[in-house]
Amino acid sequence: MALLDGRTAVITGGAQGIGYAIAERFIAEGARVVLGDLDLEATEAAVARLGGTAVAHAVRADVTSAAEVQALVVSAVDTFGGLDIMVNNAGITRDATMRKMTEEQFDQVIDVHLKGCWNGTRLAANIMREAKGGAIINISSISGKVGLIGQTNYSAAKAGIVGLTKAAAKEVAHLGVRINAIQPGLIRSAMTEAMPQRIWDQKLAEIPMARAAEPSEVASVAAFLASDMSSYMTGCVLEVTGGRHI
Ligand code: NAP
Numbered sequence: 001m002a003l004l005d006g007r008t009a010v011i012t013g014g015a016q017g018i019g020y021a022i023a024e025r026f027i028a029e030g031a032r033v034v035l036g037d038l039d040l041e042a043t044e045a046a047v048a049r050l051g052g053t054a055v056a057h058a059v060r061a062d063v064t065s066a067a068e069v070q071a072l073v074v075s076a077v078d079t080f081g082g083l084d085i086m087v088n089n090a091g092i093t094r095d096a097t098m099r100k101m102t103e104e105q106f107d108q109v110i111d112v113h114l115k116g117c118w119n120g121t122r123l124a125a126n127i128m129r130e131a132k133g134g135a136i137i138n139i140s141s142i143s144g145k146v147g148l149i150g151q152t153n154y155s156a157a158k159a160g161i162v163g164l165t166k167a168a169a170k171e172v173a174h175l176g177v178r179i180n181a182i183q184p185g186l187i188r189s190a191m192t193e194a195m196p197q198r199i200w201d202q203k204l205a206e207i208p209m210a211r212a213a214e215p216s217e218v219a220s221v222a223a224f225l226a227s228d229m230s231s232y233m234t235g236c237v238l239e240v241t242g243g244r245h246i
Pocket residue numbers: 012013014015016017018019036037038039061062063064089090091092112116139140141142183184185186187188189190191192
């Protein structure tokens with residue numbers, strides 16, 4: 001029997017990058033997935049690549065909208081009969097030093113990461129508490145542990161996700177709902193491809209394992225947290241960084 005046989009997962013920001021890799025891994029482990037993302041066409045294309053509508057379903061959802069996240073989690077129940085796993089992964093960066101960062105750039109990043117994660121956590125937990133079980137995985141970042149120059153918005157949001165994860169985990173632990181977070185380091189995706197080479201090289205130099213990770217290496221940790229392999233873990237933050245900032 002596979003790790004996630006018969007389970008249904010919602011993954012925000014699942015059309016590409018780390019979210020897509022998580023979808024691939026979950027399906028390989030027997031789950032069905034609902035991808036929520038901004039661009040419906042790209043999300044439908046991702047569903048086709050994942051094996052089509054028997055195993056995956058695309059929904060246009062902006063995580064900053066509670067109504068859209070509610071529709072997203074309900075679509076998992078309507079399409080595949082339940083909601084067992086929620087992955088709050090959607091993200092953006094708007095990097096700039098404090099001197100140059102606009103208030104809009106600060107608000108956008110806080111909204112997508114922190115409010116988006118809060119929306120996903122509380123609305124998924126509402127369904128899971130009725131079902132008396134579920135696993136929620138929040139994608140934070142090592143930037144939320146150490147603070148990175150040019151990321152006062154992103155570091156604040158990603159550290160906030162840790163606090164949110166721990167507080168929420170305490171609220172619903174007795175209902176059988178587990179909530180954990182992952183802090184990825186340097187992972188190859190569209191988000192990091194946009195980085196100037198000089199910044200990429202600086203980050204690489206900080207990594208004891210001396211390499212960036214593939215999105216699949218975050219996905220395997222997500223599969224662990226989604227499965228019964230982590231049945232006694234809640235409120236934990238797992239670093240997937242190749243040893244960076246330990
Ligand atoms: P990515 O390739 O840019 O994927 C992020 C996805 O989220 C995109 O499909 C994006 O859509 C979507 N998205 C953005 N805003 C959204 C919103 N409001 N509602 C719904 N979806 C939205 O980035 P990634 O590297 O896979 O990142 C995934 C997560 O890992 C993020 O939370 C990121 O902060 C975190 N992370 C990444 C790294 C890394 O090194 N890559 C390290 C630490 C943490 P559009 O493309 O249409 O905007």
